[in-house]
Amino acid sequence: MNKTTIPYKIYLDEQEMPKQWYNVRADMKKKPAPLLNPATLQPMTVEDLEAVFCTELAKQELDDTTAYFDIPEEIRNFYKMYRPSPLVRAYCLEEKLGTPAHIYYKFEGNNTSGSHKLNSAIAQAYYAKKQGLKGVTTETGAGQWGTALSMACSYFDLDCQVYMVKCSYEQKPFRREVMRTYGATVTPSPSMTTEIGRKINAEFPGTTGSLGCAISEAVEAETKQEGYRYVLGSVLAQVLLHQSVIGLETKTALDKYGVKADVIIGCAGGGSNLGGLISPFVGEMLRGENDYQIIAVEPASCPSLTRGKYAYDFCDTGKVTPLAKMYTLGSEFIPSANHAGGLRYHGMSSIVSELYDQGLLEARSVEQTEVFKAAEQFARVEGILPAPESSHAIKVAIDEALRCKETGEEKNIVFGLTGTGYFDMVAYQKYNDGEMGDYIPTDEELAKSLADLPQT
Numbered sequence: 135m136n137k138t139t140i141p142y143k144i145y146l147d148e149q150e151m152p153k154q155w156y157n158v159r160a161d162m163k164k165k166p167a168p169l170l171n172p173a174t175l176q177p178m179t180v181e182d183l184e185a186v187f188c189t190e191l192a193k194q195e196l197d198d199t200t201a202y203f204d205i206p207e208e209i210r211n212f213y214k215m216y217r218p219s220p221l222v223r224a225y226c227l228e229e230k231l232g233t234p235a236h237i238y239y240k241f242e243g244n245n246t247s248g249s250h251k252l253n254s255a256i257a258q259a260y261y262a263k264k265q266g267l268k269g270v271t272t273e274t275g276a277g278q279w280g281t282a283l284s285m286a287c288s289y290f291d292l293d294c295q296v297y298m299v300k301c302s303y304e305q306k307p308f309r310r311e312v313m314r315t316y317g318a319t320v321t322p323s324p325s326m327t328t329e330i331g332r333k334i335n336a337e338f339p340g341t342t343g344s345l346g347c348a349i350s351e352a353v354e355a356e357t358k359q360e361g362y363r364y365v366l367g368s369v370l371a372q373v374l375l376h377q378s379v380i381g382l383e384t385k386t387a388l389d390k391y392g393v394k395a396d397v398i399i400g401c402a403g404g405g406s407n408l409g410g411l412i413s414p415f416v417g418e419m420l421r422g423e424n425d426y427q428i429i430a431v432e433p434a435s436c437p438s439l440t441r442g443k444y445a446y447d448f449c450d451t452g453k454v455t456p457l458a459k460m461y462t463l464g465s466e467f468i469p470s471a472n473h474a475g476g477l478r479y480h481g482m483s484s485i486v487s488e489l490y491d492q493g494l495l496e497a498r499s500v501e502q503t504e505v506f507k508a509a510e511q512f513a514r515v516e517g518i519l520p521a522p523e524s525s526h527a528i529k530v531a532i533d534e535a536l537r538c539k540e541t542g543e544e545k546n547i548v549f550g551l552t553g554t555g556y557f558d559m560v561a562y563q564k565y566n567d568g569e570m571g572d573y574i575p576t577d578e579e580l581a582k583s584l585a586d587l588p589q590t
């Protein structure tokens with residue numbers, strides 16, 4: 135097919151939007167390892183998880199056999215505010231690169247929160263409301279999750295308390311104000327308002343924080359307030375389930391034009407956008423129906439898949455969460471203050487980890503100056519100013535397209551453009567001023583944070 139038959143943007147009709155989420159675990163013969171209770175080392179039960187999560191979400195978390203979950207109508211109605219999201223054919227980028235490859239991206243930045251995180255935020259807020267809760271606590275790294283959650287909570291009239299990683303809190307005052315505009319309370323983490331925050335501040339004076347610290351604080355805040363539950367924007371199986379809406383729409387759009395993806399690329403922080411994007415495709419691989427090359431892209435400064443260990447670990451720095459088997463750098467790993475806040479997480483979704491371990495996807499790590507170079511190149515031809523996180527996927531999509539230029543292959547490359555970078559202008563400024571550095575942890579540093587993985 136050519137330009138006249140494939141539009142720049144493939145928009146589905148509202149009626150073509152998925153009515154069910156897809157749970158890729160149902161098609162995995164070898165399932166992701168269960169979450170373990172750190173005290174007993176027994177698999178977590180719904181009863182255990184209910185103390186922290188909404189009951190319905192606890193059930194979704196532990197269900198690895200149900201392939202499809204109905205999306206409640208209230209959530210589908212909210213989705214219609216900003217979905218279906220377009221699948222864009224990057225004609226301008228293809229032309230600029232002079233590649234025979236066909237490049238497509240699924241653009242999830244078309245909502246006020248500026249990222250895919252709203253897809254799960256609204257689901258989690260809905261189940262909290264349905265359970266009659268007063269509010270939720272959470273952490274946010276770069277601020278996208280907190281923003282998405284504050285929007286979702288205001289829609290359902292729930293209180294929203296956000297612990298924001300300190301370096302982002304300082305770098306991104308405007309994110310903070312968007313959250314407050316939607317009614318959330320925002321506290322920089324590590325803070326002095328929780329026991330674990332005070333402990334981390336005492337141990338690591340002047341720390342700029344990490345997602346792992348902020349998770350510990352948000353969980354502590356939840357346990358100390360009646361009528362609250364904790365919600366998490368990534369990593370968990372329930373989040374990947376909600377994010378499958380990305381992959382399902384992508385697949386419907388490609389199928390509509392008879393396009394078969396060859397390479398599918400996503401950035402990986404906790405693994406939710408990647409997991410959501412690839413789920414329906416991996417499902418086909420698992421059922422032996424189709425084959426795809428899938429690439430997870432992570433920052434060289436926080437390389438959990440490419441340099442981490444596949445082992446049980448805590449999901450947070452304060453060691454208050456259940457243990458998850460995942461590719462991890464150690465829960466005490468605090469990445470350097472790079473500019474892709476959403477990718478600064480020491481671990482990785484257990485589902486993505488298990489798929490990676492089974493060889494269904496490959497992983498690459500990239501340095502941030504190269505990522506910003508790709509972001510700039512993309513912005514100048516495609517118009518969208520991408521989030522630094524998303525730009526990791528752009529970088530590898532460009533690399534793959536240039537490889538096709540050498541080999542002459544007309545591959546279909548599909549990548550997830552998870553969000554926009556309007557709140558990342560401090561990072562862009564550093565890049566524009568030539569002041570951006572790259573930091574790659576040494577083997578010694580990684581060995582140190584991996585030394586005290588919990589014994590299971």
Ligand SMILES: *Cc1c(COP(=O)(O)O)cnc(C)c1O
Binds near residue numbers: 251402403405552554
């Ligand atoms: C949070 C975020 C990510 C990374 O999170 P995942 O759970 O790995 O998807 C990527 N891109 C953007 C724009 C984000 O906000």
